[in-house]
Amino acid sequence: MRQLAPNLFDVNNRVYAHLLFWVAYYFYRVYIYIEYYEYSPITQFVELPVKVAVVYVHMYFLMPKLLSHRKYFYYGLGLICLVLAATVLQSEVIRAMIASGIYQFNSDLLYAPRKFSATASHITMILFVTSAIKILKGQYLQQQKLQQVEQxxxxxxxxxxxxxxxxxxxxxxxxxxxxxxxxxxxxxxxxxxxxxxxxxxxxxxxxxxxxxxxxxxxxxxxxxxxxxxxxxxxxxxxxxxxxxxxxxxxxxxxxxxxxxxxxxxxxxxxxxxxxxxxxxxxxxxxxxxxxxxxxxxxPIERGKPxxxxxxxxxxxxxxxxxxxxxxxxxxxxxxxxxxxxxxxxxxxxxxxxxxxxx
Incomplete structure (x- = not known):
């Protein structure tokens, strides 16, 4: 704990960057849906844990364990399974919100192709965005490291x-x-x-x-x-x-x-x-x-220093x-x-x- 405490209060700690990202994402989603859904601040907050979980499973398991080791088949299979599992879990969270009256939607249509694919597409999009950020950050840090080594x-x-x-x-x-x-x-x-x-x-x-x-x-x-x-x-x-x-x-x-x-x-x-x-x-x-x-x-030989x-x-x-x-x-x-x-x-x-x- 003595070693972790100073890092926790370090402004450069990546925990703060992650929190900032999710806070910005949450308010962005609320801003988009607030005029359509009265309970958007609540519904977006309830949906957030599923998205956070799927992002970190992908970022800290699938990418380093499979993608980084060029196990592309297993990575692709794992990604599909992860998106499908997250979509099902997200749909069940929506079902619970429908039952509580804070989400207006026909629960019988949660697994209809249109709704299911829309939920899966949104989860895939956030995985794409976060993965791109991680890859770009990794390349930047690697470049900085190479520059430091060269310097x-x-x-x-x-x-x-x-x-x-x-x-x-x-x-x-x-x-x-x-x-x-x-x-x-x-x-x-x-x-x-x-x-x-x-x-x-x-x-x-x-x-x-x-x-x-x-x-x-x-x-x-x-x-x-x-x-x-x-x-x-x-x-x-x-x-x-x-x-x-x-x-x-x-x-x-x-x-x-x-x-x-x-x-x-x-x-x-x-x-x-x-x-x-x-x-x-x-x-x-x-x-x-x-x-x-x-x-x-x-005599000076041409071409020689x-x-x-x-x-x-x-x-x-x-x-x-x-x-x-x-x-x-x-x-x-x-x-x-x-x-x-x-x-x-x-x-x-x-x-x-x-x-x-x-």
Whole structure:
């Protein structure tokens, strides 16, 4: 009883939905016959238990035990027997009401073909309506369940992708720091400071659904500065970022792996120059982010996917697909000596308009 009591007072309890249906049905029947029969409120109330019984026998016995198990012959036979039994029982209830004087009808005609078939047809109709409601509700609940399962699968996949990106990023960054320490560079301390900031961002911010675009851009700059320390004069870098990024939100660790891909897989061209271009612009409520890097020349086989980018970029592409769907655009272009990508993402504008003083 302790477990059932809370459900009884739950507004979502299906008992209330069933009661509402039968109350609505009762008043509908009274409304139809009240001008013809003075005692319609009483007669409809007396007839109701038979209809309720036949509906629930059909709904909770014939349908789950026979129809759901594809025992169509036995289901059809059981349905016919149920309708006939209900019609006979309903006719006898009417006979009792005729005897009491609240129902005006010739009792000798209760089993006449016209009256009997009319009663059977009405019982069949209410079985059809209630069965349709149950089937539609079942399909809706099943669809909701499938959607929940799919959403949970996507959430799990998204979480997995994020865990793949972060260790991948740290591994490459620590390698950068190791190179500086190994060479006893005076820039190692600055690199450690920037790495500390990046680690704090990844640990405390990457689990959030959204972070400010400002924060993502600032840590992207830290990462680029860290890479510049490692490559020194061998690197030709051009980076153009928008000045006004305050007020926009973006998923964390979405832009940094795109730039990381340039440094990890990019190589100097045939002239020995390692070129990387990074550009971000805000157009309307969309962020357009593009990168370009030189690489070792190799032949490209037609019809085959880009071969030189790794797990970081693949995971980011998958994350973008899961988060934005068709609202985002992702384009890759590989030439023998260069690789470029462009991604366009919708931005959530969190800025509030401030009224201008007169």
């Amino acid at each position: 949970q699968r996507l959430r799990n996949e998204l979480t997995f992708l994020k865990t793949q990106i972060n260790p991948h990023f740290f591994f490459n960054t620590l390698n950068n720091l190791y190179s500086l320490v190994l060479n006893k560079s005076d820039k190692a301390a600055d690199a450690i400071l920037k790495l500390s900031s990046l680690m704090e961002y990844v640990i405390y911010e990457s689990d959030k659904k959204k972070v400010s675009l400002q924060s993502e851009v600032e840590h992207l700059q830290d990462y680029v500065e860290l890479e510049k320390l490692r490559f020194g004069t061998e690197l030709k870098l051009e980076m153009v970022l928008p000045d006004d990024v305050d007020g926009y939100d973006i998923p964390p660790m979405l832009l940094i792996p795109l730039v990381e891909n340039c440094f990890k897989h990019g190589k100097p061209d045939k002239n020995g120059l390692f070129t990387i271009n990074i550009e971000a612009t805000i157009k309307g409520k969309h962020l357009c982010f593009s990168t370009y890097n030189t690489k070792v020349s190799h 880009t071969s030189h980018y790794g797990v970081g970029l693949q995971n980011v592409m998958r994350r973008i697909e899961l988060i934005y769907g068709k609202r985002a655009n992702f384009k890759l272009k590989e030439l023998p000596e260069s690789f470029s990508l462009t991604v366009q993402l919708p931005l959530e504008d969190q800025r509030k308009e401030v009224p201008v003083e007169a």
